[in-house]
Structures are given as C-alpha cells and as structure tokens.
Amino acid sequence: MTKHVAVLMGGLSNERPVSLSSGKGCAEALRRAGYRVTEVDVGYDIAERLRALQPDVAFNALHGRFGEDGTIQGVLEFLRIPYTHSGVLASALALDKHQAKIMLKAAGIPVTDHVIAGRAEVGRAHVMKPPYVVKPIADGSSFGVLIVKADQSHPPQEILGADWDGGETLMVERYIPGRELTCAVMGGVALPVTEIVTDLAFYNYEAKYSAGGSHHVLPAQISPKIYDKVQKMSLMAHEALGCRGITRTDFRYNDAAGEDGELVCLEINTQPGMTPTSLAPEQALHAGHSFEDLVSWMVEDASCNR
Template sequence: MAGRSSRTAPKVAVLMGGRSAERDVSLSSGRECANALREAGYEVVEVDAGRDLAARLAAIGPDVCFNALHGRWGEDGCVQGLLEWLGIPYTHSGVLASALAMDKTRAKEVFRAAGLPVVESLIAPVAEIEARHVMAPPYVVKPNNEGSSVGVYIVHEAANAPPRLDPGMPSEAMVETYVPGRELTCAVFGDRAICVTELLTRGWYDYHAKYTPGASRHVCPADLPDDVAAACMDHALRAHRALGCRGLSRSDFRWDDTRGLAGLYILETNTQPGMTPTSLAPEQAAVGGMSFVDLCRWIVEDASCGR
C-alpha cells in the first residue's frame, strides 16, 4: 500500500452506498468490509459517497480508500479518477479497467481480442426493443452498464411479443443471445483463480436470488468436468489481465453442458465483486484458506494509486 502515513494503524475510508441502482448492495458490502478491517486492526471511517466525496476525503485524510461501491459512478472509473486526482491509494481496479469492464460492449471487444468465447450481442434503442424482436429469441435484454443483474429480462423462444421494459431502463440496452444451461462464476485474486462456483436457483440468477439469503444455492467448488473448471479459471484470469484489472475481480459464465467445452461463454467481469454475507468471492477465498478478514486485509494491502 503506497503512501501510508506514520500512524500505527493505517486509516481506511470505506466508500459505500453512492448513487447507483446498487446502493443497497454497496451499503451491505461496505459494512461487512468495515467490520472486518476493524477486526484486522485498521482505523476505519465509513463514507456514504455523495457529491461532496472529495471534500469529505480531504477532511478525513485517509491512508487508503477501500472502494466498496457498486454500479455506475463507483465502479466505472469515475470515483477511481477522483481518487487518482486526490492522490489517495485505492483498492480494486484503476480507471481504464473499471471503465472497460462496466461497459459490457467494450468488455466483449476486449474479450474477443483476447480469444475468449463470447455470445453475440447488439446495442439497440429501448423503443425498438419493445417494438419488435431485434434478435431471434431466446435472448437477454440488459443495461449495457449496470451490475448485480439490475434490469435483466429473458425473452424465451416461445415469446410471441417483445418485452416491456422498466421505465428506468436507459434509452439504449444490450440484447444478447441466451445461453441455456448452467450459471458459473470465478473470482481472481491478484494473479490466481482458486475455484469455480455454480449458482443454483429456481429461475434466473437475478437481483433477488443474489442478495436474498436462501434464494439461491452456491456449489463451491462446482461439480464440473476437469476441463470445464480449468477453462473457467483460465478465462477468468485472461479476462482480468486483458482488461488490466488489479486486485480482486470476478467473471461470470454460462455453460451449455450439452455441448461440452464448446458451450462455455464468458458474460462479463465485475471489477468490484460483492462482499455481502451472500457474496461469491469471499466463499471462493475461504476455499483457498483465506478468511473474510484476511481477504479484506489483502485487498487493502494491494491498494495503489497511479497504476
């Protein structure tokens, strides 16, 4: 952690909340991380990030910022740019990697260039998506720059009409080919992936399934053929490196198990994975022998500014 002051206990500002659609998730992540960092011996200040963030950080004078924000403004390069300007070391990925990963279309372009398997997709005006099938069903409609499965719609093969989208959807959205099969995810911790998790639900792994205790089941490590598990971990590492991520990231996959390894596709990479009681990266860290407190400590120690 560069730029540490002479204080015995480094002061960590945990950035949480914010203004995105994922505010509640971020508050949960932030509180969990703040408690863990206090247990690890850090001086911790919890900061609900608003428009006055720069002034509040100037008054707090932290040695490092733990970025527990999710979604736009906190995860897309905006807060990262502010912290670079202020010269405060911060956790997780830098400006460019954060911006690329949050923009699903740009991230897919990076994945393709790196030789990673992605599904076909397009960006279309919401009015057009609601007026006609812009892609042959089955397909998925989702915002191009949100996480936590916010605003995701599945249009099944038997759908007679295009979807009616929430009024809060941006003016344009991503439409991508739906991959049947199994939901997989793999976190990267710096330069290693530990295992793959399979996510089991009665329906789509949506916002409710992700953050409601008991609404989904995590099989960690997943019961997968060795080649599929190895490919997931390899793809997650390659995505992390291709985007230029640092610290912790998590990549999500769909696997059509009727097609073997050819049915595996990377969907997206999350540069600031959730750290809530139901989150996935901490579970995978535990498989590797890393407690939640140790994980939070490692994330802080990995913080930097200007790289």
C-alpha cells in the same frame, strides 16, 4: 502506525443497498483486523469529504455507476489517495458491457453474440430471434435484466414503461441455456470455481442478495477440463482489461452442446459483491483466506496508478 481506511459505500447507483451491505461488512472486518476505519456514504461532496478525512487508503465498496465505472477511481487518482480494486480504465471498460465484450473477444475468450440498440427499438419488436436476454449496457447486480423466451411474440413491454430505469441504450444478447459458473481472481491467481443454482427464473437480484435465493456449489461439480478452462479464462479476462485487486468473471456452460459443451463468458465484475451471500469472499475462504485476510490483503494491495 495503524492505517486509516475510508470505506466508500452507498453511492448514487441502483446498487446502493448492495453497496451499503458490502461496505458495512468490510468495515467491520477491517476493524477486527486492526485498522482504523471510517465509513463514508458517498455523495456528490465526496472529494471535499476525503480531503477532510485524509485517509491512508480508500476501500472501494461501491457498486454500479460512479463506483465501478472509473468515476470514483478518477477522483481518488486526482486526490492521490491509494485505493482498492481496479483503476480508471479497467473499471470503465468492464462496466460497459459492449466495450468489455470487444476486449474479451480480442483476447480469445468466447462471448455471446449481441446487438446494441435503443430502448424504443428493443421494446417495439424483436431485434434478435428469441430466446435472448436484455440488459442495461452499464449496470450490475442483474438490474433491468429480462429474459425473452423462444415463444414470446413481443419483447417485454416494461422496457417502454415510464418507470424503466435501465437506461436508453440496451444490450440484447443470445440466451445460453445451461449452468451458471463463476470464478474470482485475487492478485493474479484464479480462485476455486462456483456453480450457482437457483429455483428462480435466472440468477437475478433476488437470487444474488436474498437469503436462500441461490445455492452455491463450491467447488463446481464439472469436469476437470472445464474447471481449468473457467479458471484460465477468468485470469485471461482479468488481464485483458488490465484489472487489479480482485475481480469475478461469470460464465454460462451448456453441457448438452457437443462433447465438451459450450462455455461462454458473460461478463467480468471489477467490484464483486462483499455481502454475506457474495461469491468472491466464499471462494477466497475455500482457498484458505478468511474474510479479514481478504479485506486486509485488499488494503495492503491498494495504490494509485492502477
């Protein structure tokens, strides 16, 4: 019997457009793979809608708050609907950048020094010697990320603006110069490493999701030692947080710092993008898994109690 898959997309976070793009692409691929698919734009009535649909599997294509912070995972556990990606605890830990860093550091993975502070404090004066990076504590897709350069006398004043939507608690972390590396883990196996190259100020939302916003070098042209280290640490991060399904871990590599350079883990993503420009599907393809194979594997891997 053909499985009925509800692809959860859209949602209520800042990353809604990304999620819609991911969800539609995944739904189309699942249909090509032979599944019966219902696309579900997630709102506050999601529990009632899922009860009515009674899918065999929920494919979680949501991003950001409510979608990758353990919330929708808890709903699916309560409804006993098998779902893709990581479970409640791993999802909640990974999206909270502060808690994730505590877990990663405890696992022996190098992370950047950081400070947690309120928006007013971060906007008034430097809470860390520049250069540094300001991030919302629980957002993805580089929403609200600002780089403060060494010669800036004051923090970016948009932090204090009335239209700021990056939350009231922010993470300020040491800026690491160098190269952007990333590696997905699929079912406990590290995929090939990608270097992300962009002409923009950094790998921001535009670079991630606009055609031509960034260039992916796959496999990354780095030393075998660093390549292996990125794969090893990506798997360590996946396991340290208790993740399931597919994740993607991002790094900065300063190859000018000492003999082997400085490799630092930035974060782990439990809901990596599945858009046409996304990294995890590209890495899976390089490893021999078509997009249809990837999403089919995710459906067959789905479960409760993740």
